[in-house]
Every structure is written in structure tokens, then in C-alpha cells.
Amino acid sequence: MFQICDELCYLSKNMYNLCNYTIRQEFFKTQKIKKYGDLNKELKSTDAFKELGSNSAQMVTKILCKSWKSFLVAVKDYTLHPEKYLGKPKIPAYKKKDGRFICTLTNMQTHIKDGYLYFAFKRMKPYNNLIKSNVKGHHLSTRIIPKGGCYIIEIVYEDDGNIQQLNSNRIAAIDLGLNNFVTMVNNIGESSIVINGKGIKSYNQYWNKKMSRLRSIAKTVNDINWTKQMQKLTDKRYFKMEYLMHCASKYIVDYCIKYDIGTIVIGKNDKWKQNSEMNKVTNQNFVYIPYETFINKLEYKCESIGINLIKTEESYTSGTSFLDNELPIKENYDKSRRIKRGLFKSNNGEYINADVNGAFQIMRKVFSNVTTNEIVGAYSHPVIINL
Known part of the structure; x- marks a missing residue:
């Protein structure tokens, strides 16, 4: 399972760098960032997009668009309140060539059944019924997160809520x-x-x-x-x-x-x-x-x-x-x-x-x-x- 997680996060890194390159070039020319929908249309025919798969590739694009928007907000705030920052905000950097990036699997690619995590795509199916979960809320996605010499699998869900009247x-x-x-x-x-x-x-x-x-x-x-x-x-x-x-x-x-x-x-x-x-x-x-x-x-x-x-x-x-x-x-x-x-x-x-x-x-x-x-x-x- 480690090898598959490693490969998915490597492909996610490739998609991240390609998407970041596209946004950077547009930003340097126009000082604007491309919209999420336009990026997906432009990149869906690329090898990086196809190798990772459309669902996971779109999640990488979404994360990067959010990072760029946060960068623009931070730059604007920095000009008004520089004392709040340790330094001037920098544009989102590329990942290292041999690096890894988070791979997000949507609830169409994974689901929870009988307290276990199941994968919908062929390469991960041998690991169905292996990862136990006590998630009771609505399952949103599953994230594979590179952490040094291992990978962490996180299940993202919407909590049904246990609000108490304290x-x-x-x-x-x-x-x-x-x-x-x-x-x-x-x-x-x-x-x-x-x-x-x-x-x-x-x-x-x-x-x-x-x-x-x-x-x-x-x-x-x-x-x-x-x-x-x-x-x-x-x-x-x-x-x-x-x-x-x-x-x-x-x-x-x-x-x-x-x-x-x-x-x-x-x-x-x-x-x-x-x-x-x-x-x-x-x-x-x-x-x-x-x-x-x-x-x-x-x-x-x-x-x-x-x-x-x-x-x-x-x-x-x-x-x-x-x-x-x-x-x-x-x-x-x-x-x-x-x-x-x-x-x-x-x-x-x-x-x-x-x-x-x-x-x-x-x-x-x-x-x-x-x-x-x-x-x-x-x-x-x-x-x-x-x-």
C-alpha cells in the first residue's frame, strides 16, 4: 500500500507544479489569477491530469487556487499592516522535483461501509476492508498525506453534531x-x-x-x-x-x-x-x-x-x-x-x-x-x- 500511496502523491506533486506554473505565467502577465473552471479546461488534456485522474486532479487545482487567493489577500493586508507579518508574503512555490503532495480521493473514489474504508478504483481495491473507521457523519473525501517516511490516510467527514446546551x-x-x-x-x-x-x-x-x-x-x-x-x-x-x-x-x-x-x-x-x-x-x-x-x-x-x-x-x-x-x-x-x-x-x-x-x-x-x-x-x- 505504501508504494501506491507514494505514487499517487508523486503524481499529485506533478499536477501541482503544472497547475502552479500555469497560474504563475498568467499572474506575471496580467497580475490576475486564472479561475478554477478555466484551469480545469486548459489542463484536462495534459498527461499530469490524466495520470492522476480527473477527481484528484481537480482537488489539486482547487487547493492551489485557494492558496493563490490567500496570497493576494495577504499581500493587500501586508501593504496596510506590515507589522502583522514576519516578512512580505511570497507567491506559492513549486514542490521539489522528487517531492510529494497531498492526494485527495473524493467520495466517488472512496466510501465507508460497515465501519471500513473502501476504494472504488482497481489499484486500491486489494486494500478494501483493511482500514477501520468509526466515522458516523457524512463522508466527504479521503486524503493521503505524505509525512516524512510514511503516509497518513485521513478521512474527511461532516460531523452530524453533538451540540450540548452548556x-x-x-x-x-x-x-x-x-x-x-x-x-x-x-x-x-x-x-x-x-x-x-x-x-x-x-x-x-x-x-x-x-x-x-x-x-x-x-x-x-x-x-x-x-x-x-x-x-x-x-x-x-x-x-x-x-x-x-x-x-x-x-x-x-x-x-x-x-x-x-x-x-x-x-x-x-x-x-x-x-x-x-x-x-x-x-x-x-x-x-x-x-x-x-x-x-x-x-x-x-x-x-x-x-x-x-x-x-x-x-x-x-x-x-x-x-x-x-x-x-x-x-x-x-x-x-x-x-x-x-x-x-x-x-x-x-x-x-x-x-x-x-x-x-x-x-x-x-x-x-x-x-x-x-x-x-x-x-x-x-x-x-x-x-x-
Whole structure:
């Protein structure tokens, strides 16, 4: 099956580059991009289109047209707000000659039957009844995604929905960190929880150490920068992080359902990894933790349940005091009150976990009327959750 997936993604790459070439030439001449329908008419007689098949080839065209439209929107926005970007947006690039690209099989080429994935075209039929699926919604397509030394088969479906009527006035707030990967507080008097991040941190340290050794051997012995063993190790780390991010996000959603919490506020700063000012070791651990993946997984899970997820920047939350009912603004900021590692001291001498204080201040960023009177004892002793 690997060989067929590899060939399909190679043909998809050929179609991508041909389609991209056609769009680029038109853009350089007229500063406009060709429409999806015109591209299909022009390219349907080409070898790349025929070899991949019309359904999958049209999906490549659709993806590329969307990328070009996003590029034009980004360029227009860049001229107005360049500070939002790390650099000027670039036109969609070609894929490498020996590269691969996502191959999308429509629901005319694949379908779900009796809990298994079935293929409608001859070359893939030997693999019918092999891939199990618990998809219950309307099947839209199947994607073959190249990922280093393997291929991931994704089933895309429309969720029938399991929207629950949760109380939007019951709020949870999340502060993301390193040793405490997730610190979650609430306004309903339940204990705060901390999802332990030391396992994630430890695995990243192991990966960095192994990769450094393999990189050194590859360069010294063979004068190359990448090996199959390095790719295998990277793939292993990717799947490990995906699993942990899924577990963490699922725990939070299940927690909200259990306690009828309909709103989550999460702190997220744009470019926080690019602008990190930590020491070298801490920074290495920080940038390798996939916070964006976690937020994306949490977002789609919340959407499927009916939980309102609010993302907010978290400036001044670590140095302002929740216990003193301070707003997280510059005038109240005094980080010297964070007297010990993980401990914050209020103005009246009361102690609180520093990450719990930060999470409550993130909540206050959006809901400024939240006070300590509503949350008696909820911040005293956070419960540690190990993934």
C-alpha cells in the first residue's frame, strides 16, 4: 500500500507544479489569477491530469487556487499592516522535483461501509476492508498525506453534531506553560487543574539529544545533513506529540461537559515563539512544544460540542494579582511579587500558585467583572493530571 500511496502523491506533486506554473505565467502577465473552471479546461488534456485522474486532479487545482487567493489577500493586508507579518508574503512555490503532495480521493473514489474504508478504483481495491473507521457523519473525501517516511490516510467527514446546551456563564480559563503544560481555572468554585507538562518536556529533551548525536554522525561520517534514522525519529516524535495534544484537549472538553462549562478563555500571544527571550535551554524546550496544535485540536473539539472558545493575548497576566482584584494592565504590573518558582504573593501576604494566578488573570482579560468573592477556595490547591 505504501508504494501506491507514494505514487499517487508523486503524481499529485506533478499536477501541482503544472497547475502552479500555469497560474504563475498568467499572474506575471496580467497580475490576475486564472479561475478554477478555466484551469480545469486548459489542463484536462495534459498527461499530469490524466495520470492522476480527473477527481484528484481537480482537488489539486482547487487547493492551489485557494492558496493563490490567500496570497493576494495577504499581500493587500501586508501593504496596510506590515507589522502583522514576519516578512512580505511570497507567491506559492513549486514542490521539489522528487517531492510529494497531498492526494485527495473524493467520495466517488472512496466510501465507508460497515465501519471500513473502501476504494472504488482497481489499484486500491486489494486494500478494501483493511482500514477501520468509526466515522458516523457524512463522508466527504479521503486524503493521503505524505509525512516524512510514511503516509497518513485521513478521512474527511461532516460531523452530524453533538451540540450540548452548556451554560455560557460558567467559564474556564487556560494558561499554557512548560512544566505546567495547561493550568485551567474556573468561576464555579471547582478546584483548579494542572496538566503536567514534564513528560512532554522530557520527551523533547530526549529527541533533541538523539537528533544532535545522529546529526553529528551523519555530517562527520557521510557528510550529509539528514538520514532515514533521523526521519524515523522525527516521525515518532510527531505522532507522540499528536497523541498527547489530543489527550490533553479531550480531557479539557470532557471536564467542561462534566461541570456544565460553556465558555473557555485561552491565552495566546502571536509570534510568542519568535519573540521568546528565555535562556537557551528553556527556549529550546518551549519552541518544540506544539501549542498551536493543541489549540487547534481544542478548538475543533469545542466547536463540535458547542463550547465557546475565546483566544486572548496574555500581557501583564503573570505580574498582576488576582487575589487583589487587579486588572491585568501595565499600571498594576509588578513581577517582583512572584517570589519563588511557581508561587505568587498578593499585596496582603496571601500565596497562590503563579500559573493559577495567571490563568485567572487571563479570564479577567475577557471577563473583567470576575472577582475572588465568586471563587472561594477554587485556587487553593490545583489538582495535577498526568497524561
